[in-house]
Amino acid sequence: xxxxxxxxxxxxxxxxxxxxxxxxxxxxxxxxxxxxxxxxxxxxxxxxxxxxxxxxxxxxxxxxxxxxxxxxxxxxxxxxxxxxxxxxxxxxxxxxxxxxxxxxxxxxxxxxxxxxxxxxxxxxxxxxxxxxxxxxxxxxxxxxxxxxxxxxxxxxxxxxxxxxxxxxx
Amino acid sequence: xxxxxxxxxxxxxxxxxxxxxxxxxxxxxxxxxxxxxxxxxxxxxxxxxxxxxxxxxxxxxxxxxxxxxxxxxxxxxxxxxxxxxxxxxxxxxxxxxxxxxxxxxxxxxxxxxxxxxxxxxxxxxxxxxxxxxxxxxxxxxxxxxxxxxxxxxxxxxxxxxxxxxxx
Numbered sequence: 001x002x003x004x005x006x007x008x009x010x011x012x013x014x015x016x017x018x019x020x021x022x023x024x025x026x027x028x029x030x031x032x033x034x035x036x037x038x039x040x041x042x043x044x045x046x047x048x049x050x051x052x053x054x055x056x057x058x059x060x061x062x063x064x065x066x067x068x069x070x071x072x073x074x075x076x077x078x079x080x081x082x083x084x085x086x087x088x089x090x091x092x093x094x095x096x097x098x099x100x101x102x103x104x105x106x107x108x109x110x111x112x113x114x115x116x117x118x119x120x121x122x123x124x125x126x127x128x129x130x131x132x133x134x135x136x137x138x139x140x141x142x143x144x145x146x147x148x149x150x151x152x153x154x155x156x157x158x159x160x161x162x163x164x165x166x167x168x169x
Numbered sequence: 170x171x172x173x174x175x176x177x178x179x180x181x182x183x184x185x186x187x188x189x190x191x192x193x194x195x196x197x198x199x200x201x202x203x204x205x206x207x208x209x210x211x212x213x214x215x216x217x218x219x220x221x222x223x224x225x226x227x228x229x230x231x232x233x234x235x236x237x238x239x240x241x242x243x244x245x246x247x248x249x250x251x252x253x254x255x256x257x258x259x260x261x262x263x264x265x266x267x268x269x270x271x272x273x274x275x276x277x278x279x280x281x282x283x284x285x286x287x288x289x290x291x292x293x294x295x296x297x298x299x300x301x302x303x304x305x306x307x308x309x310x311x312x313x314x315x316x317x318x319x320x321x322x323x324x325x326x327x328x329x330x331x332x333x334x335x336x
Contacts, residue, residue, distance in 0.1 A: 044322050068208045
């Protein structure tokens, strides 16, 4: 399809837009429209669409403007609250990632001692735990203390993370 | 914009916006939803300078983007989901002409063509204004509009010829 714009198109479009067509236009333009395909298309299409628009405008859109106004205010407030709480969310995510990293580092560092723990655990049952003997501080392995305190911290942090996640959802 | 100014602006612009959305989407219920959403987004955004003409253009731009988003995520529709009043005959004899002539022709046009035709011929926007609303280039709009106009004029002539033949 070739694109050929007629020289009278702008004048005709203006007349149609202002409602001057056909009475307010000269006989030359009217004669031209009868012979020019592009201009007659313009007149037909513009008339049809303008008629359709005026008919459609009789249908009032639903909902009073005051309701829309208050809904928009509410949405604005929610957006503002979300903006304010965004740093808290970022901090939560950061804490979670640090917590995960600490966990991974801890597991990796303690992995080397796992065999020693296993042997210690096998010796523990007959020697102390089942005889309820007090354990001296000097006799206790520092790794064991670290393990117990880390497990406690992990359990506490897990509870905190689960609580924050459930609160968020 | 305060509440009273918005009420006035809404009364003046809402029918035109709803007509645009209804004709381009071909769905009255969707047009209602998108009209409301357009105003909500308009109120939540920072309004452009330059008075009501610019507000109106900005509103049409929001509506155009919402339509585009809607078309990007097509959802399967079930007949049970369509409100009953949409299936019933619409009231108002004045609508019959444009419904019987324009709607079938529009149904055979692509959404982009419907959009451009409505903005240019029903709303009377210039190519530059349509470019601001749709995000297309002015040269592209000129060409697309020329083709769309020719196509719909042929369909309208066929339709009116068929109606006359039937009469």
